[in-house]
Amino acid sequence: MTENSPPADTGTHRPRRSEATRAAILRAAVARFAADGYERATIRAIARDADIDPSMVMRYYGNKEGLFRAASEIDLRMPDFAGVRAEEAGEALVRHFLQRWEEDGSLAAMLRVGLASGLDEGRQQALLEGQVGPAVARFCAVPAEIPRRTALVASQVLGMAVLRYLLEVPTVTSMTHDEIVAWLAPTVQRYLTAETA
Amino acid sequence: MTENSPPADTGTHRPRRSEATRAAILRAAVARFAADGYERATIRAIARDADIDPSMVMRYYGNKEGLFRAASEIDLRMPDFAGVRAEEAGEALVRHFLQRWEEDGSLAAMLRVGLASGLDEGRQQALLEGQVGPAVARFCAVPAEIPRRTALVASQVLGMAVLRYLLEVPTVTSMTHDEIVAWLAPTVQRYLTAETA
DNA sequence: CCGGTAGGTCAACACCTGTTGGCCAACGCT
DNA sequence: AGCGTTGGCCAACAGGTGTTGACCTACCGG
Secondary structure, rough: OOOOOOOOOOOOOOOOHHHHHHHHHHHHHHHHHHHHHHHHOOOOHHHHHHOOOOOHHHHOOOHHHHHHHHHHHOOOOOOOOOOOHHHHHHHHHHHHHHHHHHHHHHHHHHHHHHHHHHOOOOOOHHHHHHHHHHHHOOOOOOOOHHHHHHHHHHHHHHHHHHHHOOOOOOHHOOOOOHHHHHHHHHHHHHHHHOOOO | OOOOOOOOOOOOOOOOEEEHHHHHHHHHHHHHHHHHHHOOOOOOHHHOOOOOOHHHHHHHHHHHHHHHHHHOOOOOOOOOOOOOHHHHHHHHHHHHHHHHHOOOHHHHHHHHHHHOOOEEEEEHHHHHHHHHHHHHHOOOOOHHHHHHHHHHHHHHHHHHHHHHOOOHHHHHHHOHHHHHHHHHHHHHHHHHHHHOO
């Protein structure tokens, strides 16, 4: 009954008591978009998941597209690969991606949705340049080659991700991380460090 | 006016004079699904494109999902690679895929839609086994390895296709066929013929 | 000449969607 | 105590959806 009665100030910034709700909406949205895709994920369903009224979603995020934009921000969590030797780069990258995709199911979901309806044009471009690019740069001496090498690495890693996490092709899902690394790491390694053809 | 007045029997099978309409519907459906995705491609729009009534679509294909199933049958048109030497296999495959994707825009579209909402589970699996598999088999002696090698080849080719034709990342779209082949062919070649790790 | 049937249209149904504006309750400040 | 602001809910709107069944029309066999 008395519940918790938090002190008036919960910090230096007044945290807008509704931040909790805002976050709940976003969490529910990510899950719904992930499971159902953009069109099938209805605002009503998201609101129900978050235990609030549909109109609240609009108040907080303006409209459905705004909600989606907020929900589909992807963070690859690329480490800086500081201690990684150049000839281990391919393996390190492939392992990181496998782990990342596996630990965060919403990654696959957001990719699916992103591919489906071209809502966020140029978003993936930014993702490549902003997140994958810097990692590639650490192993690639010639700056001019970075975009292309980044794209090549992405093509292989992304293709594997599509097969394994989106399509869930049995042949691929049944492979172990080590097996995948054994095949993909040399490819990625070549894209990173081989001299230009 | 007189138009063509076909004889009563145009063959052993009576060709159901409506086959023309049926085909028109399907053509419009492919285009619409391609452009707008599954949910946004409305039956009304498809019918309008085909210059018929929406209800005709239902008569011919039962419901929207049936229409989609009919419209999303992908034919990779794999040649038999009879005259291709083993060490040219990678290049031959990559070139074929590039050409195929380029000449038939609906391929990309259908992939997009197929990825979006898991309507056709196991469909891509069948596509791999039925169409890519046999091509791989021609260059792979050990039958047991075919599924896995097929999947690996697919991962690279498909990843490139996603970047180039779905996401249309500038870095990738600006590459020439020869450049792509130069990078991808060795990878595919290795997936086809390298000894198991 | 005439009736059946295939191909096609029309109008409507029932439903669900994103979105909006008005109303209510609780809280913090003065 | 009183007041404004904030967070939240309710009910409704306008529009678009897949889908259905009744109706029409021209052809073709007998």
